[in-house]
Amino acid sequence: MRKTSVNIAGVELKNPVMTASGTFGSGQEYGEFVDLSLLGGVVTKGVSNVPWPGNPAPRIAETYGGMINAIGLQNPGIDVFVNRDIPYLRQYDTRIIVNVCGKTAEDYVGVVERLAGEPVDLLEINISCPNVKEGGIAFGQDPKAVEAITREVKNHAKQPVIMKLSPNVTDITATAKAAQAGGADAISLINTLTGMKIDIHKRAFAVANKTGGLSGPAIKPVAVRMVYQVAQAVKLPIIGMGGIMTAEDAIEFILAGASAVSVGTANFHNPYATAEIIKGIEEYMERYGVQDINELIGAVR
Amino acid sequence: MRKTSVNIAGVELKNPVMTASGTFGSGQEYGEFVDLSLLGGVVTKGVSNVPWPGNPAPRIAETYGGMINAIGLQNPGIDVFVNRDIPYLRQYDTRIIVNVCGKTAEDYVGVVERLAGEPVDLLEINISCPNVKEGGIAFGQDPKAVEAITREVKNHAKQPVIMKLSPNVTDITATAKAAQAGGADAISLINTLTGMKIDIHKRAFAVANKTGGLSGPAIKPVAVRMVYQVAQAVKLPIIGMGGIMTAEDAIEFILAGASAVSVGTANFHNPYATAEIIKGIEEYMERYGVQDINELIGAVR
Amino acid sequence: MGKGKRTCVVKSQERLAEDVYSMWIQAGDMVQEAGPGQFISVYSKDGSRLLPRPISICEIDRPAGALRIVYRTVGEGTREFSEYGQGESVDILGPLGNGFPEVSRNKEVFLIGGGIGIPPMLELAKSLTCKKSIILGYRDTLFLNQEFEAYGDVYVATEDGSAGSRGNVLDAVRDHGLKADMIMACGPTPMLKAIKAYAEEHHMECYLSLEEKMACGVGACLACVCQTKEVDHHSNVHNRRICKDGPVFRAEEVIL
């Protein structure tokens, strides 16, 4: 039996494949296509202390080999989330990773404290959403702000804390080191690249927010590069993401230094993507005689 | 007769379509496919004061909807360039834009001075190549360095100076403003995004340089966003590029604020790309009754 | 998992107008669950286009296990679909969303379609047994209008007046002095907005099929929301998901 389990900050995932926040709701919708118990973990849509209505539509636009989105972190707020979404996910044998968003440090802390007594395995702190005016990316582009918010969240979090980093920076290792200095238990990257699409026939922005976050296989080379750079710069486990469509893509991130991966945009193209990637990783291990997936983590330097 | 000509720093181009540096040599090779006299301008491969051998092979890898390259600015040096490539280009009725690279400020100045007496229309200063250890991107990621190198080049340049900016920054408007402050006559963007590809079967980097510059339609949304941001931030004319494959793509950049565009990776996919884009822009103007292409520049805000 | 993504086969394809195509798809058992107003997600074969195109179901042939879509070529994705010939494979997901409700026999209903919102009204017209006035609005070129004639009285409006009433669907309603208890409509937002106002004014029950750019098509990504009058049960804010909670909504619950 080959070992596919990986460890993120003391939490064992049965395999390294998770969902990317915002692409998978809290699992209910894709649960019709994929047995959630197959997954290493479900990373929920970002949740805030109060309900957020999100941005006006259109909120998404297809781009070449990808898409931009400006959902604006619409979510029902922590109360509905705790009462409805956590119990739903608890029915499955998978890890629950809650993505936390906020406009101020107090917002993040409020959500994190509310989750302290809940059966949640890991917290992913979203300091990198490009689509909200306050909070989000503003926290994620300045190393000092990253360190401060990380420390603040860590002071109140009961579960291990993953800091989700923005790729829209000059030096990704600076924000990664800042997260480490602030006490982060793990790092996830990359969030989306800020992008724009203009409809030349309507002469208008394709998403109402003008800019949106670019995701999908188009950006994979940027994501792999940043995962590699961060893996060389910090000692924390890394959750890699950015355009993973196939098992081959997932393995590329793992070889670059990721201990786990998140699958996002691929779900929209193929609702079975997560399950197929898990199977494909096992086949790769079989083909190359890899006994333990941990042998692959950061194996290309 | 619809007006397709645009003005970059006092130089009139018959249409806004140029080639992207490094994808078109000095025109000789693609001259077999496209009549260079059709083009608004030819932007040459980067040229340095002495010959540069470039990086080891493999130098490129295909990625999803794009490619990464790490050529490393191989070039025959300014002497061969002046004696061979400029006379070649002079045979055609097109603007000659020379891309200048260097490892130090003195390198750039040396090339610029050497070109002062040559029949060159514009200079494009490459401070954003991600594939050379010194110079290149190191100059392009720090606003202070951008301003200083711009000023230094402007002090010696006879022709108008276009500063080519790197997208690998937290805030593209900061480097754009720095170029403006340093006296730049125009700005071109984006150079490539730093990317990486790993061959999971060989467990090795796909390009010998480990990282390379990501180009192609995959990155277009990032490029359009940055062109738009820079157009709002500075008063200089902008040459937009990044994944332009079709006339529609070129018009998208123009609507976002570019006065001209450069076509790069598309040439590899379709050697006739530049000519087809020029024709397509005319068809768009026809369809929508646009009398003067300048009406379209920055028309979406 | 009955409504999974599956590879189906094109039975036939036909061009109805300049940029409007009709495709019959051999879709198997999934058509048994399909109803009027629902849609399917159709996937491009080209890797540069990752998101499925949501296309409304125009007709359902349950005995044959086939369904029909009638769609406009608005970009490269739909242009690709329009090039599929008989026997070509096509990947689809569905049926998706909540369609139009059933209507009791004694009601009188306006079925209103505008532009590429016309196709879903055909299956609806077939399935409703009540009295129907079918009002179809076009820019200029007509399509599908003759196929509606078997299911009710058909009234046409064209923007240029080249056929039927000059103007929009409500102009046709007024021109012909039509009356009903209820409206079911699909079309561009300005048309739906006008219909919503008309229904309020005339105290008519009204159902509207909305459209918005979608990514997942199954309710997960929250891209295709519409604004709602009340806080929605699922979202806990003033909006609902068109793909999952719609695309058909009661007119009074949405803000257009």
Add this chain to the structure above:
Amino acid sequence: MGKGKRTCVVKSQERLAEDVYSMWIQAGDMVQEAGPGQFISVYSKDGSRLLPRPISICEIDRPAGALRIVYRTVGEGTREFSEYGQGESVDILGPLGNGFPEVSRNKEVFLIGGGIGIPPMLELAKSLTCKKSIILGYRDTLFLNQEFEAYGDVYVATEDGSAGSRGNVLDAVRDHGLKADMIMACGPTPMLKAIKAYAEEHHMECYLSLEEKMACGVGACLACVCQTKEVDHHSNVHNRRICKDGPVFRAEEVIL
């Protein structure tokens, strides 16, 4: 502009081994200019794969205006090509590069191919009128070897010894005590390196066909360079473009 990108038609496609395919392409007048050792760029139909695949020309049928490529499926692009059936369109650019030189009748030549470097040697074998010893190296499964028999004595080497000499092509040369004045070879770099050393040792004229990842295929992008002993006339540094100046080089001018 004789060697432009053009849409051609697949005449036939055949699988030769596990992952090796043979495709005849109806290519029109461009085949008149083509010679052994040249290559064509073949373009994917999928928008996610933008760069052409350079594939060596295996055979040229000038009267029929057709050419043959024999290629290995190493990724999604070549896998796509392998699925093309007769009549499918295929976009190509070529013939590209400089092939093998002509050889006078009185010379004796080794034609050496290794793995997927074997195909271009077939057209070369057909075109050379001098005495040829054809040495083909495989990992295990043989392909094309019988087709070479019409043009000279064929010697095979396999890594696992399942056919011919166990080992590489030079083991086959030694096993059979073969002699020649000249070598022309195509195959993996370690093989070419060994052949270059062998040629130097035996004072033989030697031409090698090199391979490297390419982008443009026409000499513009400088991706596919090889190192050279002398400063190259065009590059003004110690390298040359494989696509434009090669792929065939004199062994002594390149550093492998």
